[in-house]
Amino acid sequence: NDPVQVTSTATQSEYEPSLVQDSSNMHYLTYTLSDGNDAELWIQNSSDIQTWSIPIQLTNNSFEDYDLDVFVSNNDTFYFAWAPQNPDYQEIWFASTNTPLVTNVLENNKIQVTDNDIYDYETSIFLDVNNNLHIGWVGLTNSSQSNLNDANRTSNEIFVATSIDYGQSFAITELTKNNVSDAYPSIIQEGSNGFYYFTAVRDN
Numbered sequence: 001n002d003p004v005q006v007t008s009t010a011t012q013s014e015y016e017p018s019l020v021q022d023s024s025n026m027h028y029l030t031y032t033l034s035d036g037n038d039a040e041l042w043i044q045n046s047s048d049i050q051t052w053s054i055p056i057q058l059t060n061n062s063f064e065d066y067d068l069d070v071f072v073s074n075n076d077t078f079y080f081a082w083a084p085q086n087p088d089y090q091e092i093w094f095a096s097t098n099t100p101l102v103t104n105v106l107e108n109n110k111i112q113v114t115d116n117d118i119y120d121y122e123t124s125i126f127l128d129v130n131n132n133l134h135i136g137w138v139g140l141t142n143s144s145q146s147n148l149n150d151a152n153r154t155s156n157e158i159f160v161a162t163s164i165d166y167g168q169s170f171a172i173t174e175l176t177k178n179n180v181s182d183a184y185p186s187i188i189q190e191g192s193n194g195f196y197y198f199t200a201v202r203d204n
Helices: 105-109 145-150
Strands: 013-021 027-034 039-046 069-072 078-082 093-097 119-127 133-140 156-163 171-174 187-189 196-198
Touching: 013 069, 027 069, 069 119, 078 119, 078 133, 093 105, 119 187
Parallel strands: none
Antiparallel strands: 013 027, 027 039, 069 078, 078 093, 119 133, 133 156, 156 171, 187 196
């Protein structure tokens, strides 16, 4: 089918969309909306991909929210991971809900996953067949937010946080240690075998 325009704003920009589907075949589109001064997360839904609901704001804070990814479980629990600048460093945050179309639902349920002095971003999230959560992201290991423009991006490394209690606690592992620019990790599972693959685009 031809592309369908979902948003239309004159003074704001929408980017970094993520699209998921629940068990009733309802589609949910999340994205970042920015006016140049603030960036918040929003959601819309549609039963046919052609007509979309009015936007609902998911976050409302004094810092910028980016890199939202969403996973929907078989029981229609929505798991979110994103990377707000909070406020000096970009950290990884997590939230889960059964009611994603509620204003500020991420703001009211968020859990901070990382707390470090590096720049964390480009998140992905996945729930495996054993109901373990996995959040992947890029960590700019040699830079803080204050000197990001001068950073050597070959220090981009891939991290994963795993939770066996539906996001109440996380164990963090650094997966790569190299001299290339790792980026945009994704997480999948091969059947029920428990193998997880983390893919990255590199500068070579």
